[in-house]
Amino acid sequence: MTITVPALAAPAANQPLVRTTISLRTPGANDVAIDIKFAGICHSDIHQARDEWDIGLFPMVPGHEIAGIVSAVGSDVTRYRVGDRVGVGCFVDSCRECANCLAGEEQYCLKGEVGTYNARYYDGTATNGGYSTAVVVDENYVLGIPEGIELSEAAPLLCAGITLYSPLKNWQAGPGKKVAILGMGGLGHMGVKIAHALGAEVTVLSQTLSKQEDGLRFGADHYFATSDPTTFTELENHFDLIVNTVAANLDMERYLGLLALDGTFVHVGIPTEPDQVKMFWLASQRRSIAGSKIGGIRQTQEMLDFCAAHGIGADVEIISVDQVNEAYERVIRSDVRYRFVIDTASFGNETRADA
Template identity: 65%
Template sequence: MPTVNAYAASSATSPLGPTTLERREPGPRDVLIEIKFCGICHSDIHSARNEWGSATYPLVPGHEIAGIVTRVGSEVTRHAVGDRVGVGCMVDACRECANCRKGEEQHCLNGFTGTYGAVGKDGRTTQGGYSTHIVVAEDFVLKIPAGLALDAAAPLLCAGITTYAPLRHWGAGPGRKVAVVGLGGLGHMAVKIAHAMGAEVTVLSQSLSKKEDGLRLGADHYYATKDPETFKKLAGTFDLIVNTVSAKIDLDAYLSLLALDGALVNVGAPAEPLSLQVFSLIMTRRSFAGSLIGGIRQTQEMLDFCARHRLGADIEVIPADKINDAYERVLASDVRYRFVIDIATLK
């Protein structure tokens, strides 16, 4: 088994540090990828610190992976040595259930295999992209189009598809009014993508501190949710609201902003439960829903869409020894808008 350099959490309370791990030998349908860049997602922090209660240590996070194929198995047909590729939040699924057959592997009825912190079919715990190489089944490897730089493409493998999927499913486009709650790693991609789809886009953020950025990214309007007048002024306005924040919000207040048949879709994942009054849904036939990344087919569709519209993430590239600092800055909302690790600094 190949031994590779990595950065790992050894416990829920310890900082991440350098280590090595063994990757499996590529099988006939596997692809060996030399990782060039890996984004830092808030989920990485939740997982490294065991805030969701399911972590196994040591844990190598990272599911926004961009790199180059260096070896392929004898039966691989989709990828070749030298291809620019990406890996997102999944590295496998059962591939046989009704949802997998529909191309919705993220909703695999038997549970998809996460890129890190899951148990693969070989019985080993999966380890993620804060490492120099990874071995992945070819069906879960995405092609990164030539129009996307690898560093700016890496966050698309989570932040991009997490926001693209609900925008597509709930019909963002010309004539539709879309609001994005929060302008962070997810929110800034939601604004870019919704704008490229042709929707009228509004950012709803706690303050106006990022208003200039929001308008630059493609928003038509920008409002501060700390101002009570915002909820009065915008009542009944939006066809779709995508909530990207990982903190508890007043669902009833945000549901009041929806027009007839509007939907509030949660993609942020706060640790604590959310609650609402049922009349917030009954009135004007509103919906509250959730969305989880996207299937492999749709993730490729998203990458191709972003390449056509020249949409990469706004990033700050860091060396591996700044990962712990980056975690604290993410928690302090001190990043515009995604940290990306230069994996060359692990070698």
């Protein structure tokens, strides 16, 4: 039996997303079928739907911030039951054999993790993302969403949340550490909340002070404008860790100068053009530059449990499927506080089963 569900797809690069239908695979013994309730909009959805990274597979159903309810499970599934609150993040499979997968770092799979959308499983089958009403995923790549987080606020945690949690944990943000979050968008606002909950002294570095009130409300101790030159003198040699959420080329010498001895500047916002750095700025205070992706399944579940325990969810604006194209333009203009989330009920009741 084939299950056909409504979806929103980019038919080709740089074309508006349109309503369509997609067919889901018949759930296997290890599969979990999920009724999607909410799907977050990540800026990478826009990059890929518009083929700005030259990796587009069209037609494309974006979405890797998925929250929903289990509707069916395969015969061998042990982790989930019908009715469970679950999520799906940025990937839905990996080789499961390489050293990184065996270490629980599937996001760094040496064969290449299988993206939730705009990707192919190892058998060549295309993946479809969360801009739809249902998805079927192997139970090993499904996350449990604890009670205490609204599903709409949990969806962005599956990308924005784990993208910030992973480097903050890896570089040991916590009591006694001075942490800066560079940028106050969908990623940055999660970084502030999580770093604060970890016990770090948190500073927001944003181009202007327009979101200062929000930043302080999210838990920031300090807020500085990077457009003000005095910021870079006042905060010189100050931070143990800077997490950069801005996908743009920066004057790296100015920002490296903000790091204290053994401080680290971590990129999670990835610019399309390379940066240039004079090694003096690293050697002078034994500083480091690093990059980070998302987390593996184990760490993503840890992040969800942590957020539930600390009452953390994303600040969201819930929209209908017919508002997504407009939302894309607003994301580009930074006109969202702080994550758009699609309410999939706005598709209507269009699911059908064909024998």
